[in-house]
Amino acid sequence: MENNAAHYADRLEAAIQAKGAPICAGIDPRPEWIPQSFYDDAFKQHGQTPLGVRAAVRGFCLEVLEIVAPHVPAVKPQAAFFEALGSGGWDDYFAICAKARELGLLVIADVKRGDIGSTAEAYAHALFGEREIKGVKLESAHVDCATINPYLGGDSVVPFIERARTHGAGIYVLARTSNKGSAEFQQLELKQDGALVDEVARKIDAWGSESVGECGYSDVGAVVGATHVEAAQHLRKLMPRTPFLVPGWGAQGGHAAAVRACFDADGKGAIVNSSRGVMHAYASGPLKDFGEEHWKEAVEQAVKTFHAEISQLASEPAAP
Amino acid sequence: MENNAAHYADRLEAAIQAKGAPICAGIDPRPEWIPQSFYDDAFKQHGQTPLGVRAAVRGFCLEVLEIVAPHVPAVKPQAAFFEALGSGGWDDYFAICAKARELGLLVIADVKRGDIGSTAEAYAHALFGEREIKGVKLESAHVDCATINPYLGGDSVVPFIERARTHGAGIYVLARTSNKGSAEFQQLELKQDGALVDEVARKIDAWGSESVGECGYSDVGAVVGATHVEAAQHLRKLMPRTPFLVPGWGAQGGHAAAVRACFDADGKGAIVNSSRGVMHAYASGPLKDFGEEHWKEAVEQAVKTFHAEISQLASEPAAP
Numbered sequence: 001m002e003n004n005a006a007h008y009a010d011r012l013e014a015a016i017q018a019k020g021a022p023i024c025a026g027i028d029p030r031p032e033w034i035p036q037s038f039y040d041d042a043f044k045q046h047g048q049t050p051l052g053v054r055a056a057v058r059g060f061c062l063e064v065l066e067i068v069a070p071h072v073p074a075v076k077p078q079a080a081f082f083e084a085l086g087s088g089g090w091d092d093y094f095a096i097c098a099k100a101r102e103l104g105l106l107v108i109a110d111v112k113r114g115d116i117g118s119t120a121e122a123y124a125h126a127l128f129g130e131r132e133i134k135g136v137k138l139e140s141a142h143v144d145c146a147t148i149n150p151y152l153g154g155d156s157v158v159p160f161i162e163r164a165r166t167h168g169a170g171i172y173v174l175a176r177t178s179n180k181g182s183a184e185f186q187q188l189e190l191k192q193d194g195a196l197v198d199e200v201a202r203k204i205d206a207w208g209s210e211s212v213g214e215c216g217y218s219d220v221g222a223v224v225g226a227t228h229v230e231a232a233q234h235l236r237k238l239m240p241r242t243p244f245l246v247p248g249w250g251a252q253g254g255h256a257a258a259v260r261a262c263f264d265a266d267g268k269g270a271i272v273n274s275s276r277g278v279m280h281a282y283a284s285g286p287l288k289d290f291g292e293e294h295w296k297e298a299v300e301q302a303v304k305t306f307h308a309e310i311s312q313l314a315s316e317p318a319a320p
Numbered sequence: 321m322e323n324n325a326a327h328y329a330d331r332l333e334a335a336i337q338a339k340g341a342p343i344c345a346g347i348d349p350r351p352e353w354i355p356q357s358f359y360d361d362a363f364k365q366h367g368q369t370p371l372g373v374r375a376a377v378r379g380f381c382l383e384v385l386e387i388v389a390p391h392v393p394a395v396k397p398q399a400a401f402f403e404a405l406g407s408g409g410w411d412d413y414f415a416i417c418a419k420a421r422e423l424g425l426l427v428i429a430d431v432k433r434g435d436i437g438s439t440a441e442a443y444a445h446a447l448f449g450e451r452e453i454k455g456v457k458l459e460s461a462h463v464d465c466a467t468i469n470p471y472l473g474g475d476s477v478v479p480f481i482e483r484a485r486t487h488g489a490g491i492y493v494l495a496r497t498s499n500k501g502s503a504e505f506q507q508l509e510l511k512q513d514g515a516l517v518d519e520v521a522r523k524i525d526a527w528g529s530e531s532v533g534e535c536g537y538s539d540v541g542a543v544v545g546a547t548h549v550e551a552a553q554h555l556r557k558l559m560p561r562t563p564f565l566v567p568g569w570g571a572q573g574g575h576a577a578a579v580r581a582c583f584d585a586d587g588k589g590a591i592v593n594s595s596r597g598v599m600h601a602y603a604s605g606p607l608k609d610f611g612e613e614h615w616k617e618a619v620e621q622a623v624k625t626f627h628a629e630i631s632q633l634a635s636e637p638a639a640p
Contacts, residue, residue, distance in 0.1 A: 181473030
């Protein structure tokens with residue numbers, strides 16, 4: 001990413017047009033669901049060691065990226081599954097991000113970071129652009145977008161927005177997440193009108209108002225789960241120019257109506273993610289019959305089905 | 321940490337007794353405030369390269385740990401400043417945690433993680449204990465405690481509690497943070513009685529109720545900033561058995577009255593953190609006159625002053 005690169009929302013829209021569907025493949029590698037052949041090869045080279053496990057996970061993710069690249073505009077590597085590999089896991093995260101960029105994919109870092117002031121700046125340094133210390137360039141993961149947690153308040157979110165924006169990147173702020181317990185705090189009713197998530201939504205809309213791309217959407221997005229129809233309809237109205245990242249399709253039981261409600265009337269303004277339903281298609285879900293030796297075909301079939309389902313959904317008329 | 325190790329709150333209380341003050345040294349390395357001698361040595365060995373910068377930062381942090389170890393029961397390495405070093409920064413984070421454990425210090429991982437279900441489990445795998453994949457043991461950072469963000473709801477917090485508890489570790493959930501913007505969402509008034517932070521506090525109290533140590537405190541703590549007196553008094557009452565982690569002393573302008581309110585009547589139940597005020601004492605703040613060549617003396621003076629101030633504060637009578 002160069003300084004003053006094109007606006008994030010415009011780059012995303014162009015990538016969606018090029019690939020024909022507003023979808024994102026989540027890269028959430030679960031070691032127990034990776035074909036044995038990757039471990040066999042990696043252990044031959046690195047021994048039955050932590051480095052061997054990491055090489056197997058990395059190798060699998062790199063092949064998944066190759067398979068999905070023709071079909072998706074973006075991928076969303078989940079930091080947790082790389083951190084769980086131990087001290088070297090963050091190296092693998094960087095490698096996956098680099099490979100995705102090489103393949104022309106937008107990279108959405110699912111990191112859900114959030115901290116105050118100069119600490120938020122440090123997290124942002126890890127994600128966007130590069131910086132110089134004592135004449136040495138330190139590289140970030142150079143991602144196009146990252147997920148951010150708003151609980152600490154606006155002064156914890158703004159450092160991410162500012163650093164992302166300088167590099168033509170964006171952020172998605174957690175609004176209504178896709179998990180069952182998401183209502184516990186997010187839907188608490190406020191003394192003023194509405195729920196906590198509504199106040200978060202109003203702030204997201206305001207933060208993004210300073211930078212709206214040619215496509216009509218801003219570089220400050222919102223995470224809105226595919227699991228709550230009414231919440232999606234309501235939040236779409238509260239944040240008319242906010243791009244949505246929509247998790248929860250597939251394994252988490254997302255609903256078509258909730259996903260449709262995340263798009264605007266023209267079927268724009270959202271990108272839908274599927275993680276294990278695509279990358280681990282052979283190991284769980286409806287494509288299990290492919291079996292481990294045909295895991296690649298399972299991933300390809302899964303991403304094509306996902307592409308067809310969501311492009312169809314986005315093109316349907318919006319609910320009244 | 322072994323399975324079924326002693327309760328986190330009891331281990332913390334014992335460590336506080338041994339060192340004589342409920343204080344924690346934050347390890348937040350800012351590359352621009354590290355003495356030049358560390359860069360000179362590291363560049364000699366690794367060249368003027370990213371690895372050289374990382375070696376300088378790591379070397380500085382390791383020496384800081386040696387200086388503060390006799391005076392503090394715990395340290396709190398801030399993940400953001402290690403992630404900001406690039407892909408290898410997480411290796412350095414593990415190294416700092418390992419060295420702190422060797423020195424007999426409790427380690428509070430300031431990571432502010434939060435995610436749903438199996439993703440939260442993956443983050444917890446990176447922090448507590450070890451796990452086995454294909455016969456290979458993958459190590460975590462083996463920390464004693466970690467900071468967690470509650471925005472996603474209870475089902476995002478519980479996986480951290482469960483994994484920590486199995487290893488005699490604990491968590492601190494963000495309640496009221498120390499930044500200026502913390503009120504923006506945390507103090508929103510609810511239709512039901514109180515503010516968002518009160519509801520978070522009630523949940524923290526409930527999550528911890530299942531595991532209270534002999535000292536009377538649980539293994540589910542709360543982050544309560546040293547910058548809001550009334551909030552601290554109120555939250556102490558709402559969470560009588562919850563250990564507090566209190567950031568904001570020193571550079572962030574924490575108030576003595578707010579810190580005192582975080583302790584119970586006996587001066588127990590909280591640990592106060594200072595980050596740049598200790599480790600970067602020579603570079604900013606009242607001990608700047610020590611100068612770069614006397615940076616060690618500045619750190620030692622700063623940690624001793626911090627020790628005296630907080631042990632005095634904790635021993636004072638509580639406000640009525």
